[in-house]
Structure formats: C-alpha cells, structure tokens
Amino acid sequence: MNLALAGDILAAGQDAHCQLLRFRVHKQKDNKAEKAGSKEQGLRQRKGATPAEKKSGAETHPEGGELKVENLQAVQTDFGSDPLQKVVCFNHDNTLLATGGTDGFVRVWKVPSLEKVLEFKAHEGDIEDLALGPDGKLVTVGWDLKASVWQKDQLLMQLHWQENGPTFSNTPYRYQACRFGQVPDQPSGLRLFTVQIPHKRLRQPPPCYLTAWDGSSFLPLRTKPCGNEVISCLSVSDSGTFLGLGTVTGSVAIYIAFSLQRLYYMREAHGIVVTDVAFLPEKGRGPELLGSHETALFSVAVDSRCQLHLLPSRRSVPVWLLLLLCVGLIVVTILLLQSAFPGFL
Secondary structure (H helix, E strand, O other): OEEEEEOOEEEEEEOOEEEEEEEEEEEOOOOHHHHHHHHHHHHHHHHOOOHHHHHHOOOOOOOOEEEEEEEEEEEEOOOOOOOOEEEEEEOOOOOEEEEEEOOOEEEEEEOOOOOEEEEEEOOOOOEEEEEEOOOOEEEEEEOOOOEEEEEOOEEEEEOOOOOOOOOOOOOOEEEEEEEEEEEOOEEEEEEEEEEEEEOOOOOOOOOOEEEEEEOOOOOEEEEEEOOOOOEEEEEEOOOOOEEEEEEOOOOEEEEEOOOOEEEEEEOOOOOOOEEEEEEOOOOOOHHHHHOOEEEEEEEEEOOOOEEEEEEEOOOOOOHHHHHHHHHHHHHHHHHHHHHHOOOOO
16 A cells, blocks of 8 residues: 555555565576567567657667565554554665554654564554654654654654645645655755645635745745645655655646746546656666656556656756847847937947
8 A cells, every 4th residue: 555665675555564575676588589589579670660769769678577576574563443554664774664554653663674663643543644854853744634743752843834825714734745855956955845635625626735844944935836636645856856746636747846836747647546656766777767858757546557757858048148138138228229319328
C-alpha cells in the first residue's frame, strides 16, 4: 500500500506490517542466437526509424536483465482496531525509517534490523503522511486536521497554514501530504511543502491549497490554490526545483517550487486515484534519460499503469538581450519626442 526506497533497500507497507527488501539487478548473458536476433531486430528498427529519430540519432537498445529480491525483515507497525500502515519513509542517511498508520502512533526503526527505537502518539486517528528532515525533525499530518513538528517524541509546534493565507469558517481543511525539499542554489537551505484538502466532500468542491514553509522556523512563506480536484499525493524533485501532484480523479501536475506556479497539467491521465508520483533522479543516468526536457515525473495509479510526464525546457531570454531592447526602446522614445517637439533636447 506504500513504499520508500533507499539505495537497494525497499520498505513496503503490507496491511499492518512493513516488509524490508533488498533488490539487485542482474544482467542476463545473451547467447549467440539472441545476439543475432537482437542484431537483426536492431537493423529492422533502424530501417523503420521515424524522421525525428533519424534526426536526433536516437536508437533503441534492448537490454536483458532480471530483478532479484531478498527478504530482509518484517515487523508489525500498526496496532489499531483495523490496523493498516499508511506511510513509511527513510531519514536522510537511510539508517532509520519511520512509519505511521491508523492508530495514530509514529514508530521509528533501525535499518536493516527493524529494531524499534522510538514510539509515540502523534495524532488522534489516522496519520496521513510524515516527513523526516535532515536535522532530525519529524513532521506529521493526520486525520485530526493537525500538522505537527517533532524532535524525537517532543512536540515543538503545530503548523497553521492559514496565518497568512485564506480563511474559511464553514469549510474545514486537513493536511493531506508533507515533504521536505532543498532550496535551489542554497545547499544549507530547507523548505517544507504541504497540501491542504477539504475535510468533507461537497457538491461544489472548494479548491485545494499548496503551502511552502521555511524549513527552520516553520513559518508559512506562501500559499497558492492548486485546483478543485482533491490532491492524493505530493513529491519534490531532488534539487527542490519542482513539485509533483496527483489527484483522486487521475490528473497529474508539475509546479515550480519557488512560486508555486503550475507548469504542467494532464487532466485525468489515469482516470482513477493516483497513488504516488516521483521525479526522475537528477544524478546518475537521470540527465541522460531526460534528454532536452527540463524534468520528468512518473505517476502510478489504481489502474495498475505507470506513466511518464515530460516537462519541455522553458525558453528564457538572455539578460544581455533584455538590456539591449531597453536601450533601443529608450533611443526610439527620445527620437519620437524630438520629432514631435523640436528643440526638446
């Protein structure tokens, strides 16, 4: 029902338990017949390549491999009346993982032994999401309409997203998701992003909201509406530049983290609840796979499909060209004034 990835270790929620798995990719050794077949197939692919592929020089290289999965540990992480682990995440160095579920308790476990090191009651009711910061702080959001910041099991503060934003007396909102993200070009900077959705379904649904917070003071920086479709999941790119959103109606969107402006939107890309979104890694083979696009977002949904959403590179005007245009505009204005009012200068 939920998962988190840390290198080659996968933590997956399975009902009330957390399964810790290690996976390895093994490339298959092709025999001569397979090599000959792949060579012949490659020739056919090159002959049938589209003009765009010929122009870009893109080729398809079939690769064989198998994924070997090893069970490491399993532990029960939720003990409610109807137990269910709803969220799991690793800390910044992948030595700990935190879980939350329907009983409202946060539990922290060592990796890979799954020895419990911390347990405390965080919310009345379900924990919807949690995020571990690089400084050890933990943010939790729950069904009780609260978002809390913790240092181990000590409550530091509650978040209030409507302090500098919209207020609704008749429409209660709850926090649906929370994620930490870097500040682009600021290695020590940290931001927290949260999504707020209406607590009750209405015939005319009010908008959902996206909020950016200062990662040290936890004061809201800006809040923007993000549509009337109920948000189901949130993701932040590695550099903290982009935010990815999925909705319960299957739509997918990409926002710029600094201004919370929407850059990409695919309505009902899945047609059913989007369960998770994740950006293509910005290191390793990520830039190679990205090509000329600015970023790429994967989405998965209840329809058992995975889709890739590509954001084309935005064209920007060089600063020198803007300065040149300004100088030219000033010169033209002076000439027009001189012709209309002789002796102006």
